Amino acid sequence: AVLFKQFGNVDAWPVALDTKDPEEIISIVKAIAPAYGGINLEDIAAPKCFDIEARLREELDIPVFHDDQHGTAIVTLAALINALKIVGKKIEDVRIVLSGVGAAGSAIAKLLMAHGATDIVGYGRTGALSAANTEGMNEHRKWLAENTNPRQVTGSLKEGLKGADVFIGVSSGNLLEPEDLEVMNEGSIVFAMANPIPEVDPIRAADYAAVVATGRSDFPNQINNVLAFPGLFRGLLDTGITDISTELLRAASTGIASVIADDEISPVYIIPGAFDTRVADAVAKAVRKFAETE
Numbered sequence: 210a211v212l213f214k215q216f217g218n219v220d221a222w223p224v225a226l227d228t229k230d231p232e233e234i235i236s237i238v239k240a241i242a243p244a245y246g247g248i249n250l251e252d253i254a255a256p257k258c259f260d261i262e263a264r265l266r267e268e269l270d271i272p273v274f275h276d277d278q279h280g281t282a283i284v285t286l287a288a289l290i291n292a293l294k295i296v297g298k299k300i301e302d303v304r305i306v307l308s309g310v311g312a313a314g315s316a317i318a319k320l321l322m323a324h325g326a327t328d329i330v331g332y333g334r335t336g337a338l339s340a341a342n343t344e345g346m347n348e349h350r351k352w353l354a355e356n357t358n359p360r361q362v363t364g365s366l367k368e369g370l371k372g373a374d375v376f377i378g379v380s381s382g383n384l385l386e387p388e389d390l391e392v393m394n395e396g397s398i399v400f401a402m403a404n405p406i407p408e409v410d411p412i413r414a415a416d417y418a419a420v421v422a423t424g425r426s427d428f429p430n431q432i433n434n435v436l437a438f439p440g441l442f443r444g445l446l447d448t449g450i451t452d453i454s455t456e457l458l459r460a461a462s463t464g465i466a467s468v469i470a471d472d473e474i475s476p477v478y479i480i481p482g483a484f485d486t487r488v489a490d491a492v493a494k495a496v497r498k499f500a501e502t503e
Contacts, residue, residue: 216489217439231257235264242269246446250275255311256347272445278316280434283458285317287465288432291479292420296396301325306373308332309380323455329357332366382406387413420476429477436465440489444496464495
């Protein structure tokens with residue numbers, strides 16, 4: 210709530226619910242919604258989060274945003290936009306390896322695809338997701354399996370890094386050794402965002418990758434959701450938009466990325482800092498500009 214107010218000048222109140230039951234969560238949020246201009250969902254695990262968010266968006270007349278999904282995706286895309294400038298690659302040309310296919314991973318994959326990514330391979334605990342093997346998957350993971358991995362890659366995460374340009378981790382710590390990154394293409398990008406322990410040691414990863422980012426504040430290039438939600442809600446409230454579309458999320462990403470001028474971008478500065486006061490204004494402005502085109 211403090212972050213909403215500090216960065217977006219949005220009054221916010223935290224409401225903690227002592228339940229994990231989706232129907233109960235939906236019922237409570239609907240009951241309190243008349244007192245709010247928007248709802249920001251936090252800390253709801255997949256796959257429950259997908260259905261809860263979808264139901265609330267359908268049944269409420271105010272914007273509903275799941276920060277763990279879309280906040281992470283917005284900032285990840287913003288960081289990737291600038292990282293690709295450093296290595297001189299286009300998003301439609303790169304091979305992307307995604308470790309973690311839960312709430313954040315699913316949202317990241319969908320947003321990157323909307324922005325032009327054509328080759329994403331998602332990895333769960335049992336290896337690469339593929340349309341050839343969807344048995345036992347929930348509908349959300351099945352969608353990812355059927356709409357990513359165009360080359361039908363199989364095998365482990367480490368095997369999947371061969372020939373990849375981008376690694377994005379939203380999974381768990383110490384899955385990789387820095388040396389595992391050596392098989393990636395020249396000019397590789399590594400976003401190891403597991404907290405508190407990244408998927409690969411970021412200091413040593415820099416020996417193999419051109420750009421490294423994490424979810425931690427004690428390393429360069431922190432991919433932090435606070436860069437997204439205060440400005441996003443400021444823009445939503447200013448414009449009255451209630452439909453948080455994929456194109457709106459893309460607009461927010463480009464707003465964040467634009468805070469850093471092209472001549473300022475460097476391998477250790479692809480994303481603004483969490484306390485950069487320019488960011489919320491840039492995101493809100495991007496949302497308002499988006500509203501004008503709708």
